[in-house]
Amino acid sequence: MTKVENKHITVYEHQKLLVGKDLSQDQYEALLRFYGNYSPFFTLIRNGVKFCSYVGVLQVGNTLIEILPKADISSGNGQETLWQKVLIQMLRTVWGFSVRDAGSSHLKIKHHSVLDLYFELYVFELEKLIHYGLIKKYRREERNTVALKGKLAFTKHIQNNLVHQERFYIQTFNYTLHHLLHQVLYTALKVVQNLNRNTLLHARIGNLLLHFPEQKPIKVTPSTFERLPQDRKSLLYRPALEIAELLLLNYHPDISQGHKHVLALMFDMNALWEQFVLRLLQRNLKSYTVSGQVNKKFWKSTTGSLSSSLRPDILIHGRSSTVVLDTKWKYLNGEGPSADDLRQMYVYQEYFQANTAALIYPGTDRKLSGAYFQKEENKHLDTKECHILQISVEENTFLWQKKIVAAVEELFQNNQN
Known part of the structure; x- marks a missing residue:
C-alpha cells in the first residue's frame, strides 16, 4: 500500500485504510456522508474502512483512492503498475468502445489510474465529434x-x-445544436473539468469548452439516458454517451460544503473477470458458439411461486461437444478448488449435457485434470471430467489474453479428439 502526499492513495482489494495513517478525518467523513453505514465497495471497521471485491477509483474532493485487483496477495507490494495495467486492459476488453479507442495513437497520456483513462477517452470522443461535426x-x-x-x-x-x-x-x-444529446455531453464535460487532476488534459478540456456549444445545465438521472434518441445520426455519439453515463450516474456532488465531491467508478472484480474471459473467447473462438449466462430452470416449489435457475458463466458449443466454464477470481495458493465449486460444475454438466467442464482461476500457470467418481460403485472415475485452469497474470496483457484463449481452445480440442 502506498500513499503520495495524501492525494493519491493506492490500495488492493480486501485491504484496509485507517484514519490518521492513510486517511484524514475529513476524507473518512466524506466517505461516510455519501455512503452511510453501508457501501458495496467497503465495510466500516474501527477507525477506518476495509475494501471488498470491488476495484476501481473513489475520488473524494482532491484525493483519489485507487483500489486495484490482486489475485496473489502473497507477492508483496511494489506491483501497482502491473495491476493497474491489468485492470485497465480488462475494462478495455469488456467495453467494446474502449478496446478500439484506448489502443489508438491519439491517446498519449500515461494513465495513473482508471479515472485518467476514462477522462482522456471522454475528451478524445468529444474531440472526434467536433471534428466530424455536431448534429442538429x-x-x-x-x-x-x-x-x-x-x-x-x-x-x-x-x-x-x-x-x-x-x-x-x-x-x-x-x-x-441545443438539444438533449449535447446537454448530457456538456454536463459530463463540466464534471471532467471539475475533477481532472492530470495537467496534460487541462488544455484539451479548455479547448473543448471553447468549441462545444454551451448548453443549459440539466439534472441527469437514469431516465435521461433512456430518453436519448437511438437513430442513425446519433450512432457516432454512442461511445461518448456511454462514458458520460458512467461518469454522471456515479458522481455525487457535495452540496453542503462544495469541495468534497465524490466520484465512484467501481467494478465487481468477480463479474469483471467473468466478462473479460467471455469477451476474449467470443472474439477469438470463431469456430465455436460462445455464450454467457445461459439460463435453465432448475427448481420450483410445488406449493408457491418460488423458483431457481442455473446460469453457468460460459457455454461453448461445437459440432459434437459442449464445454461449460466457470470463472473464479481467487488464488488457490497450491490448494484444490472448493467442494462447493466442484458440486456446482457437476450440476452444470448434468443439466447442460456438457462433455467436459473447467474452472478458470488466475494464478501460477497450471492445468489440473480431474474426473468425478462413478455414482454406482463410488470407486472408479467416470468419463465426466472437470479441469482446473490456472493462468498467470502477465505484465504483457496481450500475451496474457492469448494464454487464456489458448488454454480454453486446447481444452476443447482435447475433448473432441
Missing part, C-alpha cells in the same frame, strides 16, 4: 412575441395575452 435536431420552443411567426398555441395565448392583445404566444421548431 429540431427543438420545440414556446414564447410570447409581438410577431406571429410559427404556430399559435391557442390555449396559452388566451391565458397570457387576454389583456395584451398585441402579443402572440407561439410554438416554433428550431433546427439547433
Whole structure:
C-alpha cells in the first residue's frame, strides 16, 4: 500500500485504510456522508474502512483512492503498475468502445489510474465529434412575441395575452445544436473539468469548452439516458454517451460544503473477470458458439411461486461437444478448488449435457485434470471430467489474453479428439 502526499492513495482489494495513517478525518467523513453505514465497495471497521471485491477509483474532493485487483496477495507490494495495467486492459476488453479507442495513437497520456483513462477517452470522443461535426435536431420552443411567426398555441395565448392583445404566444421548431444529446455531453464535460487532476488534459478540456456549444445545465438521472434518441445520426455519439453515463450516474456532488465531491467508478472484480474471459473467447473462438449466462430452470416449489435457475458463466458449443466454464477470481495458493465449486460444475454438466467442464482461476500457470467418481460403485472415475485452469497474470496483457484463449481452445480440442 502506498500513499503520495495524501492525494493519491493506492490500495488492493480486501485491504484496509485507517484514519490518521492513510486517511484524514475529513476524507473518512466524506466517505461516510455519501455512503452511510453501508457501501458495496467497503465495510466500516474501527477507525477506518476495509475494501471488498470491488476495484476501481473513489475520488473524494482532491484525493483519489485507487483500489486495484490482486489475485496473489502473497507477492508483496511494489506491483501497482502491473495491476493497474491489468485492470485497465480488462475494462478495455469488456467495453467494446474502449478496446478500439484506448489502443489508438491519439491517446498519449500515461494513465495513473482508471479515472485518467476514462477522462482522456471522454475528451478524445468529444474531440472526434467536433471534428466530424455536431448534429442538429429540431427543438420545440414556446414564447410570447409581438410577431406571429410559427404556430399559435391557442390555449396559452388566451391565458397570457387576454389583456395584451398585441402579443402572440407561439410554438416554433428550431433546427439547433441545443438539444438533449449535447446537454448530457456538456454536463459530463463540466464534471471532467471539475475533477481532472492530470495537467496534460487541462488544455484539451479548455479547448473543448471553447468549441462545444454551451448548453443549459440539466439534472441527469437514469431516465435521461433512456430518453436519448437511438437513430442513425446519433450512432457516432454512442461511445461518448456511454462514458458520460458512467461518469454522471456515479458522481455525487457535495452540496453542503462544495469541495468534497465524490466520484465512484467501481467494478465487481468477480463479474469483471467473468466478462473479460467471455469477451476474449467470443472474439477469438470463431469456430465455436460462445455464450454467457445461459439460463435453465432448475427448481420450483410445488406449493408457491418460488423458483431457481442455473446460469453457468460460459457455454461453448461445437459440432459434437459442449464445454461449460466457470470463472473464479481467487488464488488457490497450491490448494484444490472448493467442494462447493466442484458440486456446482457437476450440476452444470448434468443439466447442460456438457462433455467436459473447467474452472478458470488466475494464478501460477497450471492445468489440473480431474474426473468425478462413478455414482454406482463410488470407486472408479467416470468419463465426466472437470479441469482446473490456472493462468498467470502477465505484465504483457496481450500475451496474457492469448494464454487464456489458448488454454480454453486446447481444452476443447482435447475433448473432441
